[in-house]
Amino acid sequence: MEGFVINALLLVFLAIIAIAALRRKRLFGMVMLSGAFSLVAATLFVVLDAVDVAFTEAAVGAGISTVLALATLSLVPAEEKPHSISIGAAIVALATGLLLFAAVSDLPEFGAPDAPVHVYLAPDFIEGSRTDIGVPNVVTSVLASYRGFDTFGETLVVFTAAIGVLLILGGWTRPQKAKGKNPEDDHAG
Amino acid sequence: MQDDPVIRVIAKVLIPAMMLFALYVQFHGDYGPGGGFQAGVIFAAAFILNATVFGANRGRHVWPERANLLAICLGVLLYGGTGVASMWLGENFLDYDVLGSDPVAGQHLGILLVEFGVGLTVAAVMVSLFFTFSGRLSHIRLMNRVDAHDKAHPEGDTDE
Numbered sequence: 144m145e146g147f148v149i150n151a152l153l154l155v156f157l158a159i160i161a162i163a164a165l166r167r168k169r170l171f172g173m174v175m176l177s178g179a180f181s182l183v184a185a186t187l188f189v190v191l192d193a194v195d196v197a198f199t200e201a202a203v204g205a206g207i208s209t210v211l212a213l214a215t216l217s218l219v220p221a222e223e224k225p226h227s228i229s230i231g232a233a234i235v236a237l238a239t240g241l242l243l244f245a246a247v248s249d250l251p252e253f254g255a256p257d258a259p260v261h262v263y264l265a266p267d268f269i270e271g272s273r274t275d276i277g278v279p280n281v282v283t284s285v286l287a288s289y290r291g292f293d294t295f296g297e298t299l300v301v302f303t304a305a306i307g308v309l310l311i312l313g314g315w316t317r318p319q320k321a322k323g324k325n326p327e328d329d330h331a332g
Numbered sequence: 333m334q335d336d337p338v339i340r341v342i343a344k345v346l347i348p349a350m351m352l353f354a355l356y357v358q359f360h361g362d363y364g365p366g367g368g369f370q371a372g373v374i375f376a377a378a379f380i381l382n383a384t385v386f387g388a389n390r391g392r393h394v395w396p397e398r399a400n401l402l403a404i405c406l407g408v409l410l411y412g413g414t415g416v417a418s419m420w421l422g423e424n425f426l427d428y429d430v431l432g433s434d435p436v437a438g439q440h441l442g443i444l445l446v447e448f449g450v451g452l453t454v455a456a457v458m459v460s461l462f463f464t465f466s467g468r469l470s471h472i473r474l475m476n477r478v479d480a481h482d483k484a485h486p487e488g489d490t491d492e
Contacts, residue, residue: 194365198357202373207458210380214465218472277436278362278443286367287443291426295411298450302408305457309401312464 146190153187168223170216178209195282343385350378358451362440368447372454379455380462388466400460407453414445 160183164176181204188197251258272284286294358371383391414426421430428442429435 276439
């Protein structure tokens with residue numbers, strides 16, 4: 144019962160924040176509300192016992208994303224552009240939402256021990272994390288060892304994204320040979 | 333904001349604590365919640381707080397921009413290098429069993445190295461993203477000033 148009340152409160156909060164962010168015209172308020180949304184979502188993850196995910200959501204979603212969005216805000220106008228609602232987009236969004244709702248009934252019950260995701264590899268991971276790897280935090284052993292390839296891929300994604308942003312926005316230019324030696328051009332980062 | 337004593341004092345107290353907490357999250361990730369991604373973001377947040385409170389120039393002074401690209405690449409190379417090292421010692425890529433004297437010790441060492449690589453890359457990426465955006469801002473301000481100057485002196489006199 145307690146869990147239900149807490150979950151319901153947090154979900155209502157999420158909905159209120161999302162609607163408030165949609166109705167806002169000034170972008171600063173939108174950014175602040177999206178930070179608040181991330182913080183409430185992080186609390187929801189804590190309630191679901193996903194502490195590592197909550198940690199990431201609070202640090203990345205509520206922290207760094209808000210700061211980066213604020214840095215972007217200083218480059219763009221303060222108000223949202225006026226726009227009308229597109230009927231086609233609304234139909235697509237509603238249809239997708241309805242399909243997702245229909246799919247919810249096929250999901251196994253939350254926390255059911257015989258759900259497919261809990262019977263295939265998870266018991267091996269939980270058992271092996273204690274005996275083979277000796278790491279008490281199963282999330283870390285899955286992330287860094289059992290799923291080391293995935294995490295390597297994620298790191299490469301972060302790496303590639305950063306290189307892309309630096310190349311586009313960082314002002315890196317090819318040293319111009321025609322103008323002679325100009326050492327400032329070589330590392331104008 | 334840079335002249336507000338309250339913000340300056342709070343930031344000075346918070347920044348070392350944030351960096352220490354990031355290191356704790358980084359190296360205690362085996363035992364509690366946390367790991368490279370979170371630690372990198374928290375570590376970067378300390379530098380970003382420093383740059384927002386004390387100015388981007390001082391922030392750049394603390395974290396030189398050329399070190400950024402090096403750190404981004406070093407993190408990925410450390411991760412990949414751990415995998416290559418385990419291949420070198422006769423196991424599969426990223427199978428850490430052979431890195432230590434026994435499989436459990438090897439796994440511990442491998443996870444530590446890999447998570448440190450992730451943390452290094454993420455921290456450097458976040459700081460460099462922030463500095464890139466704020467550098468863009470000062471660039472635009474500079475161009476605006478140049479435009480205003482050109483409008484005020486249309487003859488193109490260069491004695492300033």
